Amino acid sequence: MSADTLRPRIAALADQCVMCGLCLPHCPTYALDGDETESPRGRIALARALASGTMEPTAANRLPLDHCLGCLTCERVCPSGVHYGELLTATRALLGPPPGRARALLGVLKRPRLLRALARLGATLGAPRWAPRLARRLPDDSAWRSVLVALPPLPAAPALQPSAVVATRGRVALFPGCVADVYESEAHAALERLLAAAGFEPVRLPARCCGALDRHGGTAAAGDRDADAVRAAWTAAGANTLLTATPGCLGTLREALPGVAVEDAMAFVERECSTLRFRALPLRTALHLPCTEVNVARADGAVRRLLARVPGLELLPLPAQPACCGAAGSHVLDFPRRARDLRALKLDQVQALAPQRLLSGNIGCRLHLAAGLVERGSALAVEHPLSLLARQLESP
Numbered sequence: 372m373s374a375d376t377l378r379p380r381i382a383a384l385a386d387q388c389v390m391c392g393l394c395l396p397h398c399p400t401y402a403l404d405g406d407e408t409e410s411p412r413g414r415i416a417l418a419r420a421l422a423s424g425t426m427e428p429t430a431a432n433r434l435p436l437d438h439c440l441g442c443l444t445c446e447r448v449c450p451s452g453v454h455y456g457e458l459l460t461a462t463r464a465l466l467g468p469p470p471g472r473a474r475a476l477l478g479v480l481k482r483p484r485l486l487r488a489l490a491r492l493g494a495t496l497g498a499p500r501w502a503p504r505l506a507r508r509l510p511d512d513s514a515w516r517s518v519l520v521a522l523p524p525l526p527a528a529p530a531l532q533p534s535a536v537v538a539t540r541g542r543v544a545l546f547p548g549c550v551a552d553v554y555e556s557e558a559h560a561a562l563e564r565l566l567a568a569a570g571f572e573p574v575r576l577p578a579r580c581c582g583a584l585d586r587h588g589g590t591a592a593a594g595d596r597d598a599d600a601v602r603a604a605w606t607a608a609g610a611n612t613l614l615t616a617t618p619g620c621l622g623t624l625r626e627a628l629p630g631v632a633v634e635d636a637m638a639f640v641e642r643e644c645s646t647l648r649f650r651a652l653p654l655r656t657a658l659h660l661p662c663t664e665v666n667v668a669r670a671d672g673a674v675r676r677l678l679a680r681v682p683g684l685e686l687l688p689l690p691a692q693p694a695c696c697g698a699a700g701s702h703v704l705d706f707p708r709r710a711r712d713l714r715a716l717k718l719d720q721v722q723a724l725a726p727q728r729l730l731s732g733n734i735g736c737r738l739h740l741a742a743g744l745v746e747r748g749s750a751l752a753v754e755h756p757l758s759l760l761a762r763q764l765e766s767p
């Protein structure tokens with residue numbers, strides 16, 4: 372979309388806001404800074420001023436928009452129905468990427484084959500030994516430091532147990548994503564096992580970025596190219612439904628595939644796989660609900676209901692605020708200190724519950740939270756809820 376198209380669209384979206392301020396108490400960055408400019412209302416006013424040309428888009432002026440987590444908690448609670456997510460994406464497309472964005476690093480993270488090859492090379496060179504030491508030598512706000520701390524060793528290839536159930540309920544495709552394809556392989560195998568046990572034929576699309584990293588970072592043209600590739604892969608899959616186990620990809624996939632049933636994996640399993648039975652697991656389990664699971668997938672209720680089907684599992688929900696752990700796509704790379712501040716609040720809440728396991732269904736949140744626990748000297752394991760569910764599945 373050209374600037375001439377974006378400017379009136381941003382103005383029209385900003386005009387939906389009646390400036391009531393009801394969203395402010397729900398915004399994690401407003402809670403962090405206590406500053407109107409770091410609130411949804413402040414950002415909407417700023418977007419309007421930047422789009423109309425009454426304000427110059429200097430690095431300082433645009434900073435509150437760059438700080439936005441895109442968690443969409445404001446959109447969910449807004450009584451006027453402001454389409455904040457669209458306004459944010461359009462304004463970022465107009466402004467372009469934030470100054471100092473770690474483009475080379477993002478280029479690696481977006482390419483799962485390259486990322487996997489580098490992770491293997493790192494393992495060969497003993498990275499688990501030296502990477503934390505190297506990270507400590509880098510500046511506190513370095514994106515490379517965040518990645519060196521957050522990326523764990525490559526997980527082992529999951530062993531897939533064949534299902535005894537004949538697939539009669541149609542083909543369901545799984546979008547594996549980019550970072551998630553490398554570090555969420557267990558959850559993807561778990562989803563395929565659950566689907567097969569319920570009578571579906573799971574197929575996996577080629578691993579690639581959905582485009583969210585570029586669209587949310589103001590590189591709209593690159594995001595459009597990713598969307599074209601997603602459409603081609605979807606058409607070739609011959610499936611009825613597309614699932615993602617990473618709710619952070621969901622909104623972008625839905626935009627790329629209008630008219631296609633693109634669903635959150637856990638919401639689909641909860642609704643369509645009611646015949647599955649799970650073995651008991653007496654375990655105190657803290658449940659972190661990623662903001663995209665709550666505000667985009669709107670699957671928070673479904674996730675709780677699905678996990679409640681595991682007998683004996685004690686689910687300990689975290690407080691709703693802060694609504695975001697700070698990972699927020701590339702926010703953790705663009706603003707590592709702010710991401711750590713938000714994470715500290717979330718981890719305090721987790722540790723106050725004294726759980727035996729932490730569940731989080733979005734790869735960015737899971738890695739970010741796990742890295743924070745390691746920094747605190749905690750051995751608490753963090754896993755995707757689907758991994759737990761597949762392990763507890765009674766053989767069909």
Ligand code: SF4
Nearest residue numbers: 388389391392394449
């Ligand atoms: S975004 Fe919605 S809730 Fe927030 S100030 Fe505007 S109208 Fe009010």
Ligand code: SF4
Nearest residue numbers: 398439440442443445
């Ligand atoms: S998307 Fe999240 S961080 Fe951004 S303004 Fe809305 S509530 Fe605040």
